[in-house]
Amino acid sequence: MLTEVNLAFNNLQGSIPSSIGHCQNLLAMSLSHNNLSGPIPPQAFELPSLSIFLDLKSNYLTGGLPLTVEKLKNLGAFRVSRNRLSGLLPNNLGSCVRLEALFLEGNLFEGPIPSSLSSLRGLVALDVSDNNLSGEVPEFLVSFGALKYLNLSFNDFEGVIPSEGVFKNKSATFVEGNNNLCGGIPELHLSRCNSKTSSDTSLKLKVAIIVVILGVTLVFSCLLILWFRKKKEQPTTTCAENSILQLSYQSILRATDGFSIQNLLGSGSFGSVYKGILEESGAIIAVKVLNLLNRGASRSFLAECEALRNIRHRNLVKVLTAISGVDYRGNDFKALVYEFMEYGSLEEWLHQSINRNESGIMRNLSFFQRVNVAIDVAYALEYLHHHCETTIIHCDLKPSNILLDQEMVGHISDFGLAKILSSDRLNYSTNQSSSIGLRGTIGYAPPEYAMGSELSTKGDVYSYGILLLEIFTGKRPTDNMFKEGLSIHNFVEAALPEQVIEITDPILLQERARQGTFTEFTLNDKHLQHLNSIFEIGLTCSAESPTERMDMSDVVSKLCSIRVKLLHPTRVYRERQALYIAQSAGIQ
Structure with missing residues (x-):
């Protein structure tokens, strides 16, 4: 006969018991800020009486969201933030048509935001930040008139950000940490999108692919020649798979004003760090130049480059790119380029x-x-x-x-x-x-x-x-x-x-x-x-x-x-x- 269960901020351990499904009169339940682990039992979602909130945030829950989530048709607020949930967001999450607050941040969800969420037209707050979600930002979010808070930060979304609806309110929309987004209102500080429509872009891409295929021999030969010349004259980038910048030794030299002492931020056993300003974009960066005369510096560079290229977290300084080659004097040159931290150490x-x-x-x-x-x-x-x-x-x-x-x-x-x-x-x-x-x-x-x-x-x-x-x-x-x-x-x-x-x-x-x-x-x-x-x-x-x-x-x-x-x-x-x-x- 329970109508409300609140066990938040305890030290509960183990898994959520499936017998919670017997509490058929529950209106609200919070198990947040405990040490609960394991998957969420499907029975926890087989409670159509839940209409106020279901709060499971800040635990160690794993697995995906059970498909039985569709039975929470009357639920007002759903929070599973800061767990270890993974997998795709279920399509039938859109069946929770009365949701006004949906908090999924700080998990390992992947894939796109399901189109079925377009039925959640009463959403006031949506937070999916700090996941591995990808694809384009859904257009249907523009039509959500009640939406006052939208956080898409630190995912892998791509494409054009709309400029209408909630997206025209800088204080209500957060999209940082998605390197492939463009457009939106100027206050979001995203790069400009191509003026062509997506269909034009797709057509241009197809034409480009055909041209490349037809001229593959010529292009390949030119690339080989350019590669050998570039290797002699300047560094090539390594760890480029996840780099958002393509920088050369010359651009780093200009950005740091010739590695001037005025731009020196600090020194360590394996190198020195300089503040730099990129000429083209005006972006401020931090550059760690390895001192290759020190024993172990080269191996240290390779270890750091390899370890950092596949990790991403909002509380780790981001590596923008890595450079390895030779400088103007023909000496080996290795550097790592980081985002600049305004307020120092x-x-x-x-x-x-x-x-x-x-x-x-x-x-x-x-x-x-x-x-x-x-x-x-x-x-x-x-x-x-x-x-x-x-x-x-x-x-x-x-x-x-x-x-x-x-x-x-x-x-x-x-x-x-x-x-x-x-x-x-x-x-x-x-x-x-x-x-x-x-x-x-x-x-x-x-x-x-x-x-x-x-x-x-x-x-x-x-x-x-x-x-x-x-x-x-x-x-x-x-x-x-x-x-x-x-x-x-x-x-x-x-x-x-x-x-x-x-x-x-x-x-x-x-x-x-x-x-x-x-x-x-x-x-x-x-x-x-x-x-x-x-x-x-x-x-x-x-x-x-x-x-x-x-x-x-x-x-x-x-x-x-x-x-x-x-x-x-x-x-x-x-x-x-x-x-x-x-x-x-x-x-x-």
């Missing part, structure tokens, strides 16, 4: 000695910004450890390798050293990778690496634990106070739980008023409780024994739970906006 924001902008004004991260960055980094590591074809170990996690974009979103980078390991794909053993320096930085590298242990994901977890302690204490693990047996780990451990406020970064205890004065910001019991929890996660991750450390999936789950409790009822990031819109439409 986390290191610059955390520490007083360097966290001033060009005007000399202090810039500080608020408590909530630090929580968000910590979660961003955790998401990226979870992806590297669990969601790549082969496990990738970063091996050099530290604040200088965490970069922030204009929205203060954290991205893991590796500009100093090529630390990403993909042993199966490259046929390198972990010991071989270690031989080119993949052992991290003093203070962040796990103790077992110093004893010659092989690289592992638990090493990354240790570095993350130290990073988390640093973010909220404001102290580097190499601070002068940490000597004679004292470390940042046991410094925090000794203070918990009664002395949390004494180890917290003093900057977090004050906020800058708009007039330029400082006003005290007192941490209440709720903040202290959650700070305790965050420090405990950092301590567990940085435990001396690898077996005692947490898995990054558990870290993500616990930190997200803390963030939601901190901000409740406020929602974070764009989910806050989406849920507000959905609630305004009467969805619980």
